[in-house]
Amino acid sequence: MLLTWDAAAVRAAEEPLLRDGAPLMARAATGLAHHVARLLRGARGAVRGAHAVLLVGGGNNGGDTLHAGALLARRGVRVTALTTVAHPHAEGLAALRTAGGRVLPVPDGDLPAPVRDALDGADVVLDGLLGLGARRGGVRGPGAGLVAPLADLRGRAGAGPLVVAVDLPSGVGVDDGTCAGPVPVADVTVTFGAPQPAHVLPPAAGAVGDLVVVDIGLDLAGPPAVARLEAADVVDLWPVPSASGHKYVRGVVGVVAGSAAYPGAAVLATSGALRAGVGMVRYLGDAPVVAAHPEVVAGPGRVQAWVVGPGVGPDDDVQRSRARDAVARAGSHGEPVVVDAGALDLLPPHVPPHVVLTPHAGELATLLTARGAAVSRADVEASPWEHARRAHEATGATVLLKGPVTVVVGPHGAAYAQADGPPWLATAGAGDVLAGVLGAVLAGRAADVAADPTLPAALAALAALVHGRAAHAANPGGPVTASAVADAVPATVAALLGGTAR
Numbered sequence: 001m002l003l004t005w006d007a008a009a010v011r012a013a014e015e016p017l018l019r020d021g022a023p024l025m026a027r028a029a030t031g032l033a034h035h036v037a038r039l040l041r042g043a044r045g046a047v048r049g050a051h052a053v054l055l056v057g058g059g060n061n062g063g064d065t066l067h068a069g070a071l072l073a074r075r076g077v078r079v080t081a082l083t084t085v086a087h088p089h090a091e092g093l094a095a096l097r098t099a100g101g102r103v104l105p106v107p108d109g110d111l112p113a114p115v116r117d118a119l120d121g122a123d124v125v126l127d128g129l130l131g132l133g134a135r136r137g138g139v140r141g142p143g144a145g146l147v148a149p150l151a152d153l154r155g156r157a158g159a160g161p162l163v164v165a166v167d168l169p170s171g172v173g174v175d176d177g178t179c180a181g182p183v184p185v186a187d188v189t190v191t192f193g194a195p196q197p198a199h200v201l202p203p204a205a206g207a208v209g210d211l212v213v214v215d216i217g218l219d220l221a222g223p224p225a226v227a228r229l230e231a232a233d234v235v236d237l238w239p240v241p242s243a244s245g246h247k248y249v250r251g252v253v254g255v256v257a258g259s260a261a262y263p264g265a266a267v268l269a270t271s272g273a274l275r276a277g278v279g280m281v282r283y284l285g286d287a288p289v290v291a292a293h294p295e296v297v298a299g300p301g302r303v304q305a306w307v308v309g310p311g312v313g314p315d316d317d318v319q320r321s322r323a324r325d326a327v328a329r330a331g332s333h334g335e336p337v338v339v340d341a342g343a344l345d346l347l348p349p350h351v352p353p354h355v356v357l358t359p360h361a362g363e364l365a366t367l368l369t370a371r372g373a374a375v376s377r378a379d380v381e382a383s384p385w386e387h388a389r390r391a392h393e394a395t396g397a398t399v400l401l402k403g404p405v406t407v408v409v410g411p412h413g414a415a416y417a418q419a420d421g422p423p424w425l426a427t428a429g430a431g432d433v434l435a436g437v438l439g440a441v442l443a444g445r446a447a448d449v450a451a452d453p454t455l456p457a458a459l460a461a462l463a464a465l466v467h468g469r470a471a472h473a474a475n476p477g478g479p480v481t482a483s484a485v486a487d488a489v490p491a492t493v494a495a496l497l498g499g500t501a502r
């Protein structure tokens with residue numbers, strides 16, 4: 001599991017070490033230079049003779065970058081520092097000059113020719129404009145003028161420089177992953193001590209590239225902020241049946257989905273649940289689910305978890321009433337419920353955290369607006385983390401907000417950001433499959449969910465991970481359909497469990 005800590009926690013961990021005189025910046029710069037050299041060797045076969053361009057802001061992030069530049073210059077790299085403030089980090093600047101680096105001040109406005117030439121000829125650009133000290137509003141001043149040219153260079157297929165973000169892509173909201181202005185997009189981000197929420201939260205996570213963590217000796221105390229589940233976590237979370245388990249122990253999922261207009265949503269949600277290995281699916285509705293899946297039992301009965309809402313239309317009073325009953329049972333009987341799509345407007349004012357909402361950005365905006373906050377889809381997309389939290393706080397539910405990075409928020413600080421699927425996964429019906437997979441893992445672990453209110457969040461992240469990986473497995477590098485994603489779930493689970501499911 002990748003854990004992150006917010007800016008205050010990282011600074012608190014640095015503080016006692018700095019008081020004792022620990023050379024944190026030297027450690028950071030050494031690690032940074034090491035990784036830049038490794039990348040240069042990989043890209044061009046040698047470190048010596050490469051051209052590194054440093055984008056230098058006014059704080060210690062610029063200091064790290066200048067010191068790393070000095071170390072690279074000593075290894076035969078031609079280093080040019082583009083300084084965007086009158087007084088960049090003094091020791092770093094002196095070190096770079098002593099090592100033979102060149103310094104070019106960047107004025108406000110149009111970039112002078114030498115600055116453009118330096119960028120044009122770079123093998124690697126180190127983005128050291130802003131790190132932990134970035135304040136909301138995006139990069140301001142002369143540094144802002146470097147962001148667009150960098151994007152142009154990166155756009156040159158195969159010919160642009162490598163971009164390495166120092167600690168963080170400059171200008172991202174460290175704790176909430178927002179991008180208030182244009183942000184330099186990195187191939188690799190080298191961070192120091194511990195990852196921070198912006199490294200995993202959207203939209204900032206899209207500018208991070210590969211994440212490298214350099215150990216500078218920090219001892220992070222207190223709870224982490226946002227987590228990202230990794231493949232190795234699946235074994236601990238996935239409900240694997242025991243040799244003696246019968247179908248009721250493995251979990252029965254009740255599905256309330258589909259309508260005359262959207263019968264396919266019911267078939268897909270049921271596919272997701274079946275392929276994830278649930279003991280049984282009971283289906284309530286008129287869609288041709290049993291014809292598609294003969295193993296499904298039609299009609300009511302005991303279940304361990306519900307999936308309600310995929311393909312349920314606003315005028316379908318019968319399905320809406322069934323969905324409402326299932327959500328009510330979550331409060332009275334404790335059965336977990338996945339509430340998706342057409343059932344999201346049926347929530348009572350407050351629900352327990354084993355009710356898991358699975359909206360996309362537009363649906364989350366509608367839900368928050370219905371509860372008195374004027375929120376647009378664009379607002380949610382600009383700050384998914386903040387809005388998923390607001391939805392959790394407003395409803396009590398665990399919230400899984402779907403997107404290129406899926407964000408999950410539950411009670412007691414439970415929080416996940418999953419980026420497991422390819423862009424191809426943004427296809428009709430994929431969300432129905434996800435709802436089914438999530439219903440299956442909630443049913444399989446219903447007893448544990450009853451004992452741990454934070455577990456639904458972990459299981460929601462787990463479902464997102466398996467769903468995303470199934471999309472990769474369904475057709476590596478190419479388009480997928482929702483049905484193909486569902487079909488790829490069993491082999492994906494088997495591979496992630498590494499043969500433990502006997």
Ligand SMILES: NC(=O)C1=CN([C@@H]2O[C@H](COP(=O)(O)OP(=O)(O)OC[C@H]3O[C@@H](n4cnc5c(N)ncnc54)[C@H](OP(=O)(O)O)[C@@H]3O)[C@@H](O)[C@H]2O)[C@@H](O)CC1
Binds near residue numbers: 014025134138167
């Ligand atoms: N602490 C440590 O020991 C260690 C820290 N380390 C490193 O230090 C970094 C944190 O350094 P930091 O605190 O100096 O902040 P940093 O990110 O360089 O920015 C501050 C500068 O930016 C400016 N500024 C702010 N917002 C702005 C904006 N939107 N647009 C433009 N400018 C803006 C602000 O100016 P102001 O607005 O205050 O006038 C100030 O000049 C951290 O990320 C890591 O790399 C490592 O060496 C390990 C040890």
Ligand SMILES: [K+]
Binds near residue numbers: 061129165167170
């Ligand atoms: K940076």
